[in-house]
Amino acid sequence: MQRAPQWDEPLLSQLRNLYEPLRRFAAIVGRVDVEPDDLVQEAFTRFLSGDRSAVIDIGAYLRRSIVNLATNERRRNRRAEAAHIRLGAVDGVDDNYPSALSDLLAIDARDRGLLYMVDVEGFPTQDAAQACGMSGPAARMALSRARKALRGSIEMEQGR
Amino acid sequence: MTEPNELWNQLAQRGTTRGADSVVHAAALAAAQPLSSHIGATLNDHEVPLIEMTPNATTRKSRSRRGFGAMGLAALLGVGGFATLSVQGSGGGADSPNEAVEQLANAINNEDLLAAVDIMAPKEVRSLHKSVDQAQRQAAETELVQSASKPFAGLDLDVKNLSTDVETLADGYAKVTLSGTINAQTNSADFGRMLRNATRADETTGDFDLADLSVNEADPFVMVVRDGDGWYISPAYTGLEYARVAYDLPAAEFGSADGANLGANTPEDAANEMLRAISAKDWTKVASLVPPSEFPLYDYRAAFTQLMNDNLGKDSFNIAKLTSTAKTDGNEATVSLDASGTTDSGASWSITKNCFDISDDSAVGHMECIAATDLVPFIGMRNFGLAPRDTDDIATLQASERDGRWFVSPMGTVLDGVDSLVNAFDRNTLAQLLNQPQEMTSSGSITLGTSVEVPRASGARRYTLTLTNAETVVSRLAPGVNGHVNGYVEFFGPKGEQIESSYDFESESYEETFELDAGVEYSVIVRNFSDQQLSVTIWRRANAPAQSQQQVEQPDGSNCVTTGGRAVCSDSSVGVAEVEKTEATSNPSTTSPTMLLPPTTVVAAKP
Incomplete structure (x- = not known):
């Protein structure tokens, strides 16, 4: 087995501690056909490869990286997505997913990450907006729309 | 479930x-x-962003970036004082392409916009005259800069290690490749008041590496052209050459445009022929109708043709009706189009004074009228309520006469839109851009429990709220007739600090909760992006109804929806909705509702 280069062990330990929340976040913002672990690993790799001296809040930096990786991946797969949509699928969502989950995945990845950070993880809107690469007003607007869309799909599923 | x-x-x-x-x-x-x-x-x-991500550092960076961005804004709006003078006469240009670039670097080093514009190709910048006059007035009115005549006060620019390499592309046309850095330092003490507050930090500094302007692995460059005996920096040639390099397009035929043999006989003809050429995908003809001295698209016609053919596909449209009317003022004219026709796919289209309309029953259905405000190039600016106000014209082109021939003026048309935006730039817009909502003009004070009606598509409105006692309040927005809330509420303290809110995800209403102190004047910013009036109510949390909207089935079978003390009732038997005032109440139990439904089921009043 190839040996990992000598890294600062406290730094790697810090990444291990961040793994779980970042993995959940990657699962939220990433395409369904992209493994969350791969996104997290790529974000870690780029963090370790780059100039880390300017990065103080590693968690926020890595979230931002994951959002960018996820959205860039999405952009490249636009053609594939178009095919999915033509075939009736949403964002590569497996047909076995419940419709409410499909609707959740239909929300823009960045907006979905924002909604998750604010409504589930309890981040302040401003911090979540920064992590997702959005301005404050744009984030507020995106939150409002995403909440509305999600609420509507849940209500529809519940037959109300 | x-x-x-x-x-x-x-x-x-x-x-x-x-x-x-x-x-x-x-x-x-x-x-x-x-x-x-x-x-x-x-x-x-x-x-992947390699950025500082620490709360303190990002705050500093954000302010620093905002400072430089704001300085750019100041430069845009304050440009008038200098440019008005400079566009009236050229300094004669430089003796060589290298010297032109050096003069530009010196102008940047001295923050001397007059000298910078002086070394720009005079025929390209003369159409800026009207725009900069307008910008000058707006800069003074909005207090963006301390003095409109000194738009760069507080900014110190320094071009370092500049080296150039000249490549002659044709007689009178040269590409000058650049390397070096530009250091920018700000001193906020010299800024206008709002700008000073926005930047906070006394001094900020940053470096910009010219290599960042590289495109498609080509080093950064500027195009320099000879006009008479002098050499000038050409923004138009530079932009076109950058596009050509970026998309790997055919080379330009420099100097091939003979203005006397291009263009049209009248401004109406220029506009009509332009639309017909676009319809026929005759891109060389399109290029021939653009004034070569202002925007040398004709020299780049091969590149332009390839770019358009590569990107527009095979779809086309035909013209069944085309009428244009010109209002001429000297060698400038405003041309209004009224045209219609069909597309290859069978859709019908029309363009009239304020609306571009296309409908295709077989495929995408009817597209709503697109007005000029929908096409504002700075879409993000619409979030700040900044959109053309003076004109809704979408079918208006600017034409100009050069050497007896008439051309469609892209610069004039674009600047016309920019003028409209600049006209709309007011103190409120500036306050929002600089994230200082407390500096916006107040639209009134808010009374707890009383709804405020925010006009449609009004961008942001500021209201004030001062409480006698510390309170927990909730803000509620009434959804529009389509069930969507296209707006939101934010609270800011006296220094512009945002008050964080909490949001109950499980809640059925669009409400956010804020903790407010006593005796503090809060700025309540309400943004309405919808095409309907938005109703906002701030409640003392203890007094807030269970839902901001309650649909109540009446004994006669009709439904009423109450919103902030107003009731909208519908009667399905006659299909007509009526609006009537009801007594405002802060206690929902007094209304004895027999049926409560979520906001998405609100019955709309008839428009």
């Missing part, structure tokens, strides 16, 4: 978990390898 948290959990736990040790180990291994061996090597490395 699927609950939101359950949904999030399902999604968050998807995929195969390899575990922290495995992922970190793999990342550490990959980080030691060249980038190409990374698992995600297909990802564009440049698209």
Whole structure:
């Protein structure tokens, strides 16, 4: 087995501690056909490869990286997505997913990450907006729309 | 039954978990390898932000960036004082392409906009005259700068290690390749008041590497052209050459445009022929109708043709009706189009004074009228309520006469739109751009429990709220007739600090909760992006009704929806909705509702 280069062990330990929340976040913002672990690993790799001296809040930096990786991946797969949509699928969502989950995945990845950070993880809107690469007003607007869309799909599923 | 948290959990736990040790180990291994061996090597490395991500550092960076951005804004709006003078006469240009670039660098070093514009191709910048006059007035009115005549006060620019390499492309046309850095330093003490507050830090500094302007692996450059005996920097040639390099398009035929043989006989003809040429995809003809001295598209006609053919596909349209009317003022004219026809796919289209309309019953259905405000180039600016106000014309082109021939003037048409935007730029817009909502003009004070009606598409409105006692308040927005809330409420303290809110995800209403102190004047910013009036109510939380909207079935079978003390009732038997005032109440139990429904089921009043 190839040996990992000598890294600062406290730094790697810090990444291990961040793994779980970042993995959940990657699962939220990433395409369904992209493994969350791969996104997290790529974000870690780029963090370790780059100039880390300017990065103080590693968690926020890595979230931002994951959002960018996820959205860039999405952009490249636009053609594939178009095919999915033509075939009736949403964002590569497996047909076995419940419709409410499909609707959740239909929300823009960045907006979905924002909604998750604010409504589930309890981040302040401003911090979540920064992590997702959005301005404050744009984030507020995106939150409002995403909440509305999600609420509507849940209500529809519940037959109300 | 699927609950939101359950949904999030399902999604968050998807995929195969390899575990922290495995992922970190793999990342550490990959980080030691060249980038190409990374698992995600297909990802564009440049698209991952290498930025400071610490609360303090990002705050500083944000302010610093905002400061430089704001200085750019100041330059745009304050440009008038200098440019008005400079466009009236040229300084004669430089003796060589190299010297032109050096003069530009010196102008930047001295923050001397007059000298900078002086070295620009005079025929290209003369159409700026009207725009800069207008910008000058707006800069003074909005107090963006301390003095409109000194737009760069507080900014110190320094061009370092500049080196140039001249390549002659044709007689009188040269490409000057650049390297070096530009250092920018700001001293906020010399800024206008609002700008000073926005930047906070006394001094900020930053470097800009000219190499960042590289495109398609080509070094950064400017195009320099000879006009008479002098050499000038050409923004138009530079922009076109950058596009040509970026898309790997055919080279230009420099100097091939003979203005006397291009253009049209009248401004109406220029506009009509332009539209017909676009319809026929005759891109050389389109290029021939653009004034070559102002925007040398004709020299780049081969590149332009390839670019358009590569990107527009095979779809086309025909013209069944085309009428244009020109209002001429000297050698300038405003041309209004009224045209209609069909597309290859059978859709019908029309363009009239304020609306571009296309409908295709067989495919995409009817598209709503697109007005000029929908096409504002700075879409983000619409969030600040900044959109053309003076004109809604979408079918208006600017034409100009050069050497007896008439051309459609892209600069004039674009600047016309810019003028409209600048006209709309007021103190409120500036306050929002600089994130100082407390500086916006107040539209009134808010009384708890009383709804405020915010006009449609009004961007942001500021209201004030001062409480006698510290309170927890909730803000509620009434959805529009389509059930959507296209707006939101924010609270800011006296220094512009945002008051964080909490939001109950399980709540059926669009409400946010804020903790407010006593005796503080809060700025309540309400943004309405919809085409309907938005109703906002701030409640003392203890007094807030269970829902801001309650649909109540009446004994006569009609439904009423109450919103902030107003009731909208509908009667399905006659299909007509009526609006009537009801007594405002802060206690929902007094209304004795027999049926409560979520906001999405609100029955709309007849417009």
